[in-house]
Amino acid sequence: MKIGFIGLGNMGMPMALNLHKSKKIDLLGYDVSQKTTQKFKSKKAKATNSLTELINFSDIIITCVPGPKQIKSLSVGKNKIIDQLDRNKVWIDCSTNSLSCFNFLKKKLKRKINQFVDATISGGNLKAQSGDLSIFVGGQKKTVNKLKFIFNILGKNLYYLNTAGAGYAAKIAQVSLCYLNYLSLSESLMLGVKSGIKPKTMLEIIDKSASGGYTSTRYGPNMINGDYDPSFFLGLSMKDLNLANEIIKLEKLNLPIMNLTSKIYKNALKKFGPNSNHLKVIKILEQNNKLTFSKEGR
Template identity: 30%
Template sequence: MKIGFIGIGLMGGPLARNLIRAGKEVYIYGRNQQHINKVLSAGTTGKTVKNINDLAICDIIFTCLPLPQTVKSIMIENNGLLNQLKSGSIYIDTSTIDPSTAIEIEQYAIHHNVHYIACTLGLGPAQAETASEPLFVGGNKEIFTKIMPILNLIGSPVHYLGGVVQAYAFKIISNMIGMTNLAILAEGIHLAQKANIDIEQFLTLLAQTGGDSNQLSRRGPAIANNDFSNRFAVDLTLKDLTLGCNMAKDFNYPPIFSQKSRELYQKASEQGYGAEDCCAIYKVLE
């Protein structure tokens, strides 16, 4: 079985390395030589291709790309890769894209007799590197069952949500909740400081209350230590919140809190914090 991988950066790179570590024959396409070298260092079964269309020999294709339009431009537009893949091959996308784009890709894939699976990722690069990334999957149930051995190599636990729309919607909603929670946490830390509460004590005690959260444990200490090094960038957060707010509008539901949160991350990006970790939202609330 030949596996192709497009998008070997912060999240895609660890997934590709996990496949290579498992002895799978993996063909990677990338533009960043440092990323390419890092993936190839995982084992001898990794290979590179110079052209995306060279991946048409693969039985399974993975993508892990930053934007819905990036996915479309590579897979559909200008005689994209979906036009080149073998009949019956499987396309697994681990990107965060909107449901409407997913429907468009699914219809296009069906027309070309390619099985399309949405496989969204629940946490970050550290979990991806150790194959402990929660996976939220949508698509044809029979194909999902068929590729479970492959999915188990890149993440755990693996959850089946139904169609591709459900998989992408879940990921977007999860990010909306998590990043809005982070904005509230940053605001709370500012208030604690104004009340002259020791910041380390504040974070410790907050974990014993209803204010506890994943963001508290993951990013509270980073804020306290003024560590805004990128783990998940402000600009990526802004992208996901924009996708979420647009999705909510498509569903005829007003995303009041997420929209306000999106505005704050927009402000953080405009102030030059776009490449910093999303916890840099703390800076715009000062």
């Protein structure tokens, strides 16, 4: 099976390398960054600088790129992905995409929609490395069934949603909760620390309580050590929230907590910039309350 993997970033690189380990797969990678491509090659994996070469090579094309803009650029036009799809070639998109972009793709795909599967991912870089991702899969059941061996390599929690586009919706809904959780955790920490409890102790109390969970275990340490987690960027967080707000407007939903979260992230983006570490959003809370968790002792 020949697989072309487009997008060798923070998530795509470990995913592609896990596929590369399979003896059943002949993998070819591609990324717009030459530095990233060279890093992939240093892992004894094949890569190309030509998108056309990758598309022609592949039985299955997997994309894992930042968002709608990149997806459109890769897929629409002569010799791009959609133009080259046929009964023997399938496109799996693992990107976090908007529903408006999906509707655009659906019009371009037409009858080729059966050769398209949206398979959005969740779990972060560590679970991408270990092959323990959660994957939300939308698409024609017959097509999806042929691809299960790929999903089983990449993830452990697999959700087959059948309808094309459903994977995108599931990812947007799921990832939105992450941003609400980050802010809620930081506020809970602030209550305890302002009352004289050391940040490390307060985090341990939260983590071991009924309110503890993945967010406090995985991201709590990044909040109190002051690095604000370098594995993801604030601009990408805002991109995800914008996708959620698109659904809110489309479905005419009234979600006040989501609206407030978006406002806080917009403020953080303006203050710190899109390339800041994503948890730097909590620095607004720290500044407003004249307290920095990392300076309070752990």
